[in-house]
Amino acid sequence: MHNLVILLAHGSxxxxxxxxxxxxxxxxxxxxxxxxxxxxxxxxPSLSHAVESAVKDGYQxxxxxxxxxxxxxxxxxxxxxxxxxxxxxFAIEIDLLPPLGEQAELALAVELIIDRHxx
Amino acid sequence: MHNLVILLAHGSxxxxxxxxxxxxxxxxxxxxxxxxxxxxxxxxPSLSHAVESAVKDGYQxxxxxxxxxxxxxxxxxxxxxxxxxxxxxFAIEIDLLPPLGEQAELALAVELIIDRHxx
Numbered sequence: 001m002h003n004l005v006i007l008l009a010h011g012s013x014x015x016x017x018x019x020x021x022x023x024x025x026x027x028x029x030x031x032x033x034x035x036x037x038x039x040x041x042x043x044x045p046s047l048s049h050a051v052e053s054a055v056k057d058g059y060q061x062x063x064x065x066x067x068x069x070x071x072x073x074x075x076x077x078x079x080x081x082x083x084x085x086x087x088x089x090f091a092i093e094i095d096l097l098p099p100l101g102e103q104a105e106l107a108l109a110v111e112l113i114i115d116r117h118x119x
Numbered sequence: 120m121h122n123l124v125i126l127l128a129h130g131s132x133x134x135x136x137x138x139x140x141x142x143x144x145x146x147x148x149x150x151x152x153x154x155x156x157x158x159x160x161x162x163x164p165s166l167s168h169a170v171e172s173a174v175k176d177g178y179q180x181x182x183x184x185x186x187x188x189x190x191x192x193x194x195x196x197x198x199x200x201x202x203x204x205x206x207x208x209f210a211i212e213i214d215l216l217p218p219l220g221e222q223a224e225l226a227l228a229v230e231l232i233i234d235r236h237x238x
Contacts, residue, residue, distance in 0.1 A: 097232075105235075
């Protein structure tokens with residue numbers, strides 16, 4: 001397999017904040033071993049480091065799923081800017097998906113959670 | 120039905136940021152009409168306003184699902200503090216669920232999204 005999935009979280013100075021994202025990555029890796037977690041800022045590994053590693057590991061393309069609920073300035077500006085630099089630096093295809101919150105599966109998950117808790 | 124579900128988002132000065140959360144609420148309301156959206160800060164209606172309205176509307180209990188991926192200082196400190204004040208002020212039962220990101224449905228949604236996009 002030559003495609004790497006990067007789950008991209010915001011990052012935080014609070015170590016325990018990352019636990020949820022590590023858990024997502026752990027369960028996704030059980031099914032898709034080529035999945036890694038990276039952070040936009042404040043935590044490691046950084047997106048830049050993850051892309052550099054992917055190139056070294058011989059991946060030919062990267063699919064990034066932002067672990068963000070909504071598209072704020074990070075997804076509209078900061079991340080595309082980081083990706084433009086990385087695409088220029090490394091000869092690798094990078095596909096940025098809409099954030100988690102904009103995927104149909106999320107709205108369904110919200111309904112299922114309500115269903116499980118209020119019935 | 121005497122229980123109100125409040126979907127509680129962070130809030131933002133960026134108006135368009137809320138669109139995703141409005142969309143969640145819209146789809147949830149199609150199935151659970153007693154669902155409302157509120158914000159911890161920066162956007163309206165505030166959590167406090169939503170709880171006050173619920174009391175006026177005769178709801179006997181409120182279930183809050185935080186539309187947050189991870190538990191940071193807001194969910195560990197700010198929101199419980201707001202809820203303690205509201206519970207004291209209004210005679211209403213309030214149940215705070217773990218955030219969206221800690222619900223099993225979310226990890227599954229991440230897997231389904233990867234599945235849909237990389238196959």
